[in-house]
Amino acid sequence: MKPAVILVGADKGGVGKTTVSRALLDYLAANNILARAFDTEHPRGTLKRFHPGQTEIVDITSTPDQMKILDTLSTAGPKVTVIDVRAGQLGSTLRALQDMAFLDAVKAGEFTFVVAHILGSSVASLDEIAETAPFVADAHYFLVKNFINDTTFFEWDPQTYASYFKNIRHAGDITIPKLNEMAYEKVELAGVPFTTFVNDKTAQGAPSGNSFVLRGYVRTWQRHVAAEFDRVGLPAILEGRPASVPVA
Amino acid sequence: MRERTFVHIFCSPSYRAGTTTAARLFADYQIVNQRAFRGFDTDPHDSAFARYFPKQAQVVDLNSIQGQIALFDTLLQPDRIPKIVDVWSRTWRQFSQLALETGFFEEALRRDVTPVIFYCAVPGAASLSEAQRIAEQWPQVTLLVVNNEGAAPLGEHGLDLLAKYPAQRQIEIRALDPLVRDIIDDPHFSFAQFLHQPPRELSIVVRAGLRAWLTPVFQQFQSFEMGIALEDAQYFG
Numbered sequence: 001m002k003p004a005v006i007l008v009g010a011d012k013g014g015v016g017k018t019t020v021s022r023a024l025l026d027y028l029a030a031n032n033i034l035a036r037a038f039d040t041e042h043p044r045g046t047l048k049r050f051h052p053g054q055t056e057i058v059d060i061t062s063t064p065d066q067m068k069i070l071d072t073l074s075t076a077g078p079k080v081t082v083i084d085v086r087a088g089q090l091g092s093t094l095r096a097l098q099d100m101a102f103l104d105a106v107k108a109g110e111f112t113f114v115v116a117h118i119l120g121s122s123v124a125s126l127d128e129i130a131e132t133a134p135f136v137a138d139a140h141y142f143l144v145k146n147f148i149n150d151t152t153f154f155e156w157d158p159q160t161y162a163s164y165f166k167n168i169r170h171a172g173d174i175t176i177p178k179l180n181e182m183a184y185e186k187v188e189l190a191g192v193p194f195t196t197f198v199n200d201k202t203a204q205g206a207p208s209g210n211s212f213v214l215r216g217y218v219r220t221w222q223r224h225v226a227a228e229f230d231r232v233g234l235p236a237i238l239e240g241r242p243a244s245v246p247v248a
Numbered sequence: 249m250r251e252r253t254f255v256h257i258f259c260s261p262s263y264r265a266g267t268t269t270a271a272r273l274f275a276d277y278q279i280v281n282q283r284a285f286r287g288f289d290t291d292p293h294d295s296a297f298a299r300y301f302p303k304q305a306q307v308v309d310l311n312s313i314q315g316q317i318a319l320f321d322t323l324l325q326p327d328r329i330p331k332i333v334d335v336w337s338r339t340w341r342q343f344s345q346l347a348l349e350t351g352f353f354e355e356a357l358r359r360d361v362t363p364v365i366f367y368c369a370v371p372g373a374a375s376l377s378e379a380q381r382i383a384e385q386w387p388q389v390t391l392l393v394v395n396n397e398g399a400a401p402l403g404e405h406g407l408d409l410l411a412k413y414p415a416q417r418q419i420e421i422r423a424l425d426p427l428v429r430d431i432i433d434d435p436h437f438s439f440a441q442f443l444h445q446p447p448r449e450l451s452i453v454v455r456a457g458l459r460a461w462l463t464p465v466f467q468q469f470q471s472f473e474m475g476i477a478l479e480d481a482q483y484f485g
Contacts, residue, residue, distance in 0.1 A: 182313045212324050213316045216350020 003073040004112035004238045005102075009085030009093060011128045012120040016146040018046045020118055020176060021084040023225045025051050026195045030226065031235050034078035038069055040086040040093075047084045049191050052203075054078075060085065060093055070102055073111060080238055090117065090128070094135035106138045112238060113139040116174065118146055129171075140237050146176040148184065148221075172232045177224045183217040186210060194218055252480075253326045255356065255363045258394075259335040259343070261378050265368035266399025268296050270421060271334035273462075274366070275301055276439035277469045278330060286329055288319055290343065291336035299435050305332075310342045320352055326359045344382075353386045364390045369413060370400040376412055383414035391415045392472070398423040417475075419468050428457050 008021045021037065028035040035054065039045030042059040058065035060083075073081060085093050094115075097103055106113040115136050117129065129143065187197045190208065198219045202208045229235075258271035271287075275297075278285045287305030289298035292315075298305040309315035323331050335343050347353055356363050365386075367379050383391055393415035395402060401423065402409050410418055424432070431437060431454065439462055446455045 180313060211317045211321050212352075212355060213313070213320045213346070213350055216320075216346075216352070219351065220349040 001079050001239050002110065002112055003076075004080045004114065005073065006080065006082045006114040006116060007085060007090075007093065008082065008116045008118065009090035010118040010120065011088055011090050011131070013087030015087075015118045015120045016148055016176070017087070017118050018050075018084055019148055020116060020144055020146060021047050021082055022050050022193060023176065023222070024082055024116070024229070025054065026193050026222065027226050027229050027234070028080060028082075029193075029195065033080055033235065033238060035080040035082055036076060036078040037082040037084065039084050040089065041084070042086070045084075050193055060089060060096070066096065066100060070100060091131050094132060098135055103135065103138065112240065114234075114237060115139045115141045116144050117142065118144045140172070142172045142174050142232060144174045144176060147178045148176050174228050174232060176228070177221060179221040180214070180217040183214040183221075186214050187218060194222055198222065251328055253328050253330070253359075253361045255323045255331045255333065255361055256366060257333045257335060257363060258366045258368065259333075259340050260337055260368035260370065260375070261340045262368075262370040262375055262400070263337045264399055265337065265370045265375075266394070266396030266421065267337065267368045268334050269399060270366055270368055270394045270396060270419070271297050271332055272300050273421070273439060273465050274469060275304070275332050277466050278332070279438070279440035280443055280466065284329055286322065286331050288322075288331065288333045289336070290319070290334065290339040296435075297334035300438070305334075310339045310346065316346060320346065320350065323363075324352075324356055324359055324361055326361050348385065353389050357388060362390070364392065366392050366394050366419065367413075367415065368394045368396055368400070369402065369410065371402050371406075371409070376409065379413050379415070392417045392419055394419045394421065396421040398429070417472055419465070419472075421465055422461055424461050425457055428454055428461070431458070 006024065008017050008024065010017055018039075018041075025035060025037060037047055037051060037055040038060075039047040039055050039057045040060040041047070042057055042065075045055065045057040048055040048057050056068075058068060060066065060069075069081065069083065083093075094103075102111070103113070105111055115132070117132060120128075132141075187194060190197055190202070190210070192201070192203050196203065197208075197210060198215050200208050200210055200215060256271075256274060258267050258274070260267050275285060275287055285304055287297060287301050289295040289305055289307050290310055291297075292307055292309040295307045298307045306318070308319040310319070319333070323333070353363055365382060367382065369375050369379070379391070379393065382389075391414065393410060393413040395406065395410055395418060397406075398421065431450070432439070442458065443462070446459075450458075
């Protein structure tokens with residue numbers, strides 16, 4: 001398995017990037033894929049609050065932190081690196097990766113590169129896709145519709161869709177389903193990974209006494225999210241096996 | 249002997265299947281046996297079951313997350329207090345879906361909480377098909393079919409139809425004379441109280457008729473419980 005980078009980002013804030021990163025880290029752990037994570041919400045990271053053991057807060061715009069991420073891809077124990085990109089920095093992060101010749105290394109087959117682009121609910125997201133397109137030619141590119149907070153998405157007109165996707169025809173799509181509001185809020189308050197909440201544990205591993213119903217909602221939601229990651233063949237992509245969704 | 253907690257779920261996807269009457273009979277059977285129980289009524293509009301047992305039963309609205317928590321989280325407590333749930337027909341789908349999505353029955357069995365479904369049958373293929381779905385979905389859960397002849401007579405081929413139900417046991421509730429029916433429908437009437445001390449104002453004929461109707465039902469509940477007790481007996485013979 002070659003080192004893999006999963007970039008989770010959007011150019012708009014409040015679309016649930018960190019929620020998707022958290023779901024992703026839980027999914028990878030459930031599939032026995034070791035992963036480390038970088039939270040670019042410098043200096044205070046939300047992802048680190050939920051996954052403190054495997055997350056480091058970095059400033060993606062600083063060279064030392066860029067080195068901390070990229071220079072250790074091959075040497076780090078976990079072969080999968082999840083980067084939760086701060087709101088508004090997806091484009092600049094991709095540009096930085098290009099400048100650092102990381103994208104060339106991806107093209108040369110040195111690394112696996114997955115981009116999970118979390119869409120906002122407005123049509124402006126299509127412009128983001130157009131801006132992102134030049135950087136994801138060799139990536140496994142996924143557009144993520146995050147319904148966790150019951151977002152209503154715009155309807156994609158096929159012609160508009162086609163015009164924006166002329167450069168990235170094979171983008172995959174992932175749908176994160178809605179999670180019951182109270183269950184979501186309880187996990188937020190607990191500040192633990194979704195799986196820990198489902199297992200009724202605190203961050204320290206003690207019994208937490210959370211409601212069975214709320215845990216049931218989270219468990220079902222996690223199952224649906226996992227089905228989405230399975231559907232797009234994420235484990236296969238990370239392991240370098242043929243996946244159901246081709247490279248863009 | 250195992251000390252487990254029973255959750256008795258009275259349900260039917262059909263209206264007027266006699267679900268509340270069956271749940272009520274079982275609750276009064278608990279009272280007759282001097283057992284405490286906790287009851288739940290999932291009909292927030294006309295909570296007949298909760299009205300009959302105001303001290304033991306609470307109304308839960310399955311449309312609200314608070315109602316779902318109040319019901320399912322309590323049902324999973326292995327406190328050895330029997331629970332009786334009267335599932336309103338219009339909430340059965342939701343109850344069933346929630347149980348499926350939360351893994352309620354599996355979790356119950358893990359906690360030594362034993363769910364028993366009392367499925368009130370009505371004529372027609374849909375009722376049978378739903379019972380079959382329950383049996384397939386949760387094969388580890390005890391399923392009893394209730395034939396309430398007064399509420400939902402199965403007709404001429406009733407016995408043949410009942411035989412097709414994938415149930416471990418049948419509970420027969422015979423039809424009651426309409427005159428007696430009116431008496432038991434009184435919100436203040438209690439089967440347990442009737443057995444303990446029949447109201448003097450009731451005619452002897454009515455008392456005899458009611459007792460004759462009630463006794464076989466309670467005997468079937470007792471027989472069912474004895475079967476479980478035998479299953480649980482670690483040293484027998």
